[in-house]
Amino acid sequence: MDPLSRCPSEADLAGRARACEGCPGRELCLSQSTLDPDQEQIDCRMKAIKHKILIVSGKGGVGKSSIAASLSMALAQMSHKVGLVDLDICGPSVPKLLSVEDQVVVNSTWGWQPLKSPFYDIKVMSTGAILNEDSRAVIWRGPRKTALIKRFLKDVYWGRLDFLMFDTPPGTSDEHLTVVKVLKGVEPDGAVIVTTPQEVALDTIRKEIDFCRKMSLPIIGIVENMSGFICPCCQAKWDIYCRADVEKLASKHGITYLGRVPLDPELSKCCEYGQNYLERHKEAAGARAIISVTELIVDKLRSS
Known part of the structure; x- marks a missing residue:
């Protein structure tokens, strides 16, 4: 071997x-x-935050970042204080999703001030906010990514929050190992796994489950994203992808199935233009599904 x-x-x-x-x-x-000399300061910052949740996926293109942003907005809509860390160093999309692209990071006496989204004042930190040019490629080796992730936790003045969400890149690599390691002392609540209803996606989700268990990271549940298309006019539903049984996979591994979020062109449009989908389309099936998933997550954390 x-x-x-x-x-x-x-x-x-x-x-x-x-x-x-x-x-x-x-x-x-x-x-x-x-022994990491930064660990004490990281622990001090993170202990002021009640819940820490990683949003993960086995592969790209499953809508993980849009789910991370939507869950953050749903939690904030429920009057929770929320922050979102964009750990996708090479392809940050959170600044656009939460409409903070034009803001700059300010270094204050207490550390870097996180950006504030116009959507319920969600606090945001991302490489997209510290790069000088949007078109500049981030060509970094692992140690440099690790150092920046630690700065996002150690040097950002998050203050007291109810939830800090971590939008991770696809797969199980440097970024995941780093954040799980540095959060070990403050016991993160776990990971929410995002997938689409395709067998090719489920193959990688099985690896993601294995990763979480090897790293002793609890799995809060699985979200099935892009689960069919619901016509906004007649409410008829079509399966765009070949359907694999995500619910059965969750049951087999003893993981909570958090629900389905359907494809919605309006959600795509809101993500593209940095708009609040939950406010603009409250009655849409996608918005109701996101709220339902969020309520299940909150209920599970309360009961654990």
């Missing part, structure tokens, strides 16, 4: 496990597995 496929997921074993012998990246892992 390839030694890289047996790379230890536990931070304390990085560079020290038997599988690490002969690995070209061993020295780097050893240098990162020592």
Whole structure:
């Protein structure tokens, strides 16, 4: 078996496990597995936040960022104080989704001031807010991404929040390992997995479930996004994708199935123009589904 496929997921074993012998990246892992001098300050910031939730997906194109933004808006609409961290370093989309593209990050006495969305004053931090040019590619190696993610938690003045949401990039890579490791001391509530109803998406979701369990990250539930198209005129429903049974997959792995969010052209339009979908289309099937998913998440956290 390839030694890289047996790379230890536990931070304390990085560079020290038997599988690490002969690995070209061993020295780097050893240098990162020592006591982190930033951890105390990260813990101090994060302890002021009641709930910390990661939004994850096994693959791209499943609408994870739009779900992360929509859940944040739904929570804020319920009078919770909410923040959203965009951990997709190379492809940040949260600034557009929450209409903070024209704002700049200010460094104050208490740290970086997060951007404030016009949608219920949701606090936002993203690489999209600190890059000088929108068209500039972010070509960074893992250690530099890790350093920036830690700054988002350590140097941003989040204050007291009820929820801090983390919009992660697709897959299970540096960004995921970093955020799970630095949040370990403050016990994050877990991950919400987003998928579409296709077998090709479910194949990667099984890997995402395996990742969460290996990292001891609780799974709050699975959201089935883009689940059919509901005609806004006649309310008839069509399955755009070949349907795989997401609910059955959740049941098989003992995970809560949080519900379906249908395709809605109005949601796409609101995301494109940075508008509040939940306010502009309160009665739409998609808006009602997002509120229902959010209520299930809140109820589950209250009962846990």
